[in-house]
Amino acid sequence: MTALLSVKNLTVEFTTRDGIAPVIDDLSFDLAPGETLSLVGESGCGKSMTALAIMGLIPSPPGRVASGSISLAGENLLQAGDTRMRAVRGNDISMVFQEPMTSLNPVFTVGEQISETLRRHQGLTRRQAKALSIEMLDAVQIPLPTRRINDYPHQLSGGMRQRVMIAMALACRPKVLIADEPTTALDVTVQAQIFDLMRAVGKETEAAIILITHDMGSVAEMAERVVVMYAGRKIEEGCVDDILARPRHPYTRGLIACVPHLLETVSAERPYLQEIPGMVPPLSDFGFMGCLFAPRCDRVETRCWQEKPKVTQITPSQSAACWNLQEAKVRVDA
Amino acid sequence: MQFLVITLKRCGLGLGLLLAVLVLNFLLMHLAPGDVADSIAQDAGGLDAEVMAQIRKDYGLDLPLWEQMLKYFYSVAQLDLGYSFYYNQPVTTLILEKLPATLLLIISAQVVSILVGVVLGVIAARKPNGVTSHFVTILSLVGYAAPVFWTGIMLIILFASMIPLFPIGNMVDVSVERTGFAYMVDVLHHLVLPMLTLASIFIALYSRLARASMLDVLGSDYVRTAQAKGLSEFQVVFKHALRNALLPVVTTAGLVFSGIVSGAVLVETVFSWPGLGTLAVQAIVARDTPTILGILFFSSLVVVVANLLTDMLYRIIDPRIKTAETSEI
Ligand SMILES: Nc1ncnc2c1ncn2[C@@H]1O[C@H](COP(=O)(O)OP(=O)(O)OP(=O)(O)O)[C@@H](O)[C@H]1O
Ligand code: SF4
Ligand SMILES: [Mg+2]
Numbered sequence: 001m002t003a004l005l006s007v008k009n010l011t012v013e014f015t016t017r018d019g020i021a022p023v024i025d026d027l028s029f030d031l032a033p034g035e036t037l038s039l040v041g042e043s044g045c046g047k048s049m050t051a052l053a054i055m056g057l058i059p060s061p062p063g064r065v066a067s068g069s070i071s072l073a074g075e076n077l078l079q080a081g082d083t084r085m086r087a088v089r090g091n092d093i094s095m096v097f098q099e100p101m102t103s104l105n106p107v108f109t110v111g112e113q114i115s116e117t118l119r120r121h122q123g124l125t126r127r128q129a130k131a132l133s134i135e136m137l138d139a140v141q142i143p144l145p146t147r148r149i150n151d152y153p154h155q156l157s158g159g160m161r162q163r164v165m166i167a168m169a170l171a172c173r174p175k176v177l178i179a180d181e182p183t184t185a186l187d188v189t190v191q192a193q194i195f196d197l198m199r200a201v202g203k204e205t206e207a208a209i210i211l212i213t214h215d216m217g218s219v220a221e222m223a224e225r226v227v228v229m230y231a232g233r234k235i236e237e238g239c240v241d242d243i244l245a246r247p248r249h250p251y252t253r254g255l256i257a258c259v260p261h262l263l264e265t266v267s268a269e270r271p272y273l274q275e276i277p278g279m280v281p282p283l284s285d286f287g288f289m290g291c292l293f294a295p296r297c298d299r300v301e302t303r304c305w306q307e308k309p310k311v312t313q314i315t316p317s318q319s320a321a322c323w324n325l326q327e328a329k330v331r332v333d334a
Numbered sequence: 335m336q337f338l339v340i341t342l343k344r345c346g347l348g349l350g351l352l353l354a355v356l357v358l359n360f361l362l363m364h365l366a367p368g369d370v371a372d373s374i375a376q377d378a379g380g381l382d383a384e385v386m387a388q389i390r391k392d393y394g395l396d397l398p399l400w401e402q403m404l405k406y407f408y409s410v411a412q413l414d415l416g417y418s419f420y421y422n423q424p425v426t427t428l429i430l431e432k433l434p435a436t437l438l439l440i441i442s443a444q445v446v447s448i449l450v451g452v453v454l455g456v457i458a459a460r461k462p463n464g465v466t467s468h469f470v471t472i473l474s475l476v477g478y479a480a481p482v483f484w485t486g487i488m489l490i491i492l493f494a495s496m497i498p499l500f501p502i503g504n505m506v507d508v509s510v511e512r513t514g515f516a517y518m519v520d521v522l523h524h525l526v527l528p529m530l531t532l533a534s535i536f537i538a539l540y541s542r543l544a545r546a547s548m549l550d551v552l553g554s555d556y557v558r559t560a561q562a563k564g565l566s567e568f569q570v571v572f573k574h575a576l577r578n579a580l581l582p583v584v585t586t587a588g589l590v591f592s593g594i595v596s597g598a599v600l601v602e603t604v605f606s607w608p609g610l611g612t613l614a615v616q617a618i619v620a621r622d623t624p625t626i627l628g629i630l631f632f633s634s635l636v637v638v639v640a641n642l643l644t645d646m647l648y649r650i651i652d653p654r655i656k657t658a659e660t661s662e663i
């Protein structure tokens with residue numbers, strides 16, 4: 001498998017009042033063409049920062065890519081200049097943000113906002129760009145696209161705006177679409193529609209998708225592979241089916257246990273809904289040379305506090321970083 | 335359609351405001367001790383009561399107050415603001431003669447201060463710790479603290495006296511007869527210093543405002559979206575960010591317009607600019623009530639018109655206002 005997008009040993013540092021902290025700590029993963037990969041983890045784990053790093057949009061200062069590489073089809077984007085990155089953004093890699101209510105510019109029509117991307121990257125004329133924008137609105141199932149194209153964002157609902165964002169992101173047929181919690185701000189019913197849409201349009205345009213979420217339910221629904229992140233580090237990776245059936249890292253197991261319908265049976269030892277006790281450590285603790293999950297872990301041992309967990313390759317596709325891996329045979333719902 | 339309705343509504347409000355000024359004018363005129371008959375009597379060295387009554391009758395001063403007020407409104411509607419005995423001219427003629435000079439001064443000051451203020455603000459916001467940013471901070475402090483007449487005198491000392499680039503005062507060089515283009519250039523040459531003096535306060539205001547709102551907008555989600563689309567830096571800053579950052583500047587420009595008009599009075603005096611301000615000062619000294627009230631009416635008119643224009647401009651820049659009717663003025 002040749003990777004389309006390859007992130008290798010990426011470290012992003014933030015300068016904070018307490019000193020320099022690695023928001024992303026030695027992160028590596030590959031994305032194959034057309035694949036849907038999910039980045040999952042609780043709030044503050046560095047998921048959005050990973051996305052921004054790929055886009056070359058880490059706010060600097062206070063942020064800085066300290067080391068590693070991000071290559072798109074063999075080209076190291078971290079070495080690319082500003083002009084080159086502007087040509088990549090929105091054309092080869094595009095992004096949908098979490099907040100549909102504020103992510104569109106209030107003073108331009110949605111038509112203008114979609115077609116300016118087309119004009120910039122594809123060199124289309126105004127008329128061509130407008131025609132294609134209408135097509136895109138139609139593709140994301142917005143009714144009466146010829147009329148809607150003249151609407152301003154405030155005239156659309158949140159779900160509609162997110163559809164516009166998706167239309168805008170996919171207009172130039174990018175190789176990679178990064179969706180950063182695209183449905184978090186939307187109603188549950190609208191969430192399902194947006195996921196259906198992303199699946200359909202993603203398939204149609206053959207874009208590989210990185211879906212960022214904190215919800216294992218969305219992962220199960222959307223993704224083929226999953227990277228679980230905790231406090232800036234990758235702690236487990238694998239195919240969705242394997243991970244859901246046999247999570248080997250205690251944190252992954254905890255995330256799955258948060259979503260009741262993923263558990264096949266509910267038994268006496270395993271009540272309906274679990275939550276992981278405690279919370280993600282503050283940024284100042286990131287980079288700690290032990291397991292950052294130790295304070296919350298029920299399998300913690302002395303070594304966990306002293307050494308950074310080693311990555312164990314469990315199967316060719318599944319790996320986890322933990323000193324005391326969950327037994328493979330113990331199913332979550334057992 | 336809705337745009338038209340709202341515009342008409344705003345025009346109605348503006349008219350109401352002008353009417354209020356007129357009522358105030360009328361009452362002020364009546365509160366002032368003595369009337370036309372008294373002043374004519376004074377001029378004539380005394381008149382008997384019968385003649386005085388006749389004069390009052392001729393001028394309609396014997397009518398009930400409300401009727402006099404209606405008559406006053408009626409004559410104002412015909413642009414008749416009364417007669418100035420001091421200048422021996424109808425007040426309207428007097429004002430219309432001076433109005434262009436004042437309009438030239440306030441409009442050019444407003445335009446220049448918005449342009450310079452916004453440009454400074456944008457540069458400062460893009461590099462919040464850069465030289466321009468500190469310059470804007472200092473400028474707004476000085477601009478606020480310094481009184482207009484002081485700035486004016488300093489500019490005169492600097493650029494008219496020490497480095498004689500510009501004339502000290504007046505609107506044209508009276509020693510030479512000029513027409514056409516040469517006349518315009520001469521006027522512009524005379525305009526520079528008074529305009530800069532008046533603009534200085536507002537450059538300070540607008541640059542600080544533009545800097546703050548630009549900083550705010552540059553951190554917004556939609557600017558990040560614009561970046562993520564791969565737009566050029568120019569498009570991100572001047573298309574996506576600036577259009578939004580201008581909104582508070584436009585609102586403020588409307589709000590402070592009356593401040594510009596009153597600032598113009600001082601500036602005109604310092605630079606002996608032959609406009610309404612100079613006329614107002616002379617009229618006050620001469621206790622020429624009709625002229626003072628006429629100027630009051632005209633400056634209210636200018637402010638009301640400016641506010642209407644601001645309101646329309648705002649509605650053009652911000653589509654959210656055009657459709658969602660808001661209740662505030
Ligand atoms: N501008 C900033 N300055 C300092 N720290 C920041 C800044 N932006 C983010 N962080 C920190 O970086 C860490 C990672 O943030 P990130 O936004 O990537 O988290 P996330 O996984 O996307 O979480 P969420 O689910 O809340 O979006 C967090 O601890 C956050 O506090
Ligand atoms: S390394 Fe130790 S503390 Fe960390 S998850 Fe594994 S068992 Fe728990
Ligand atoms: Mg995030």
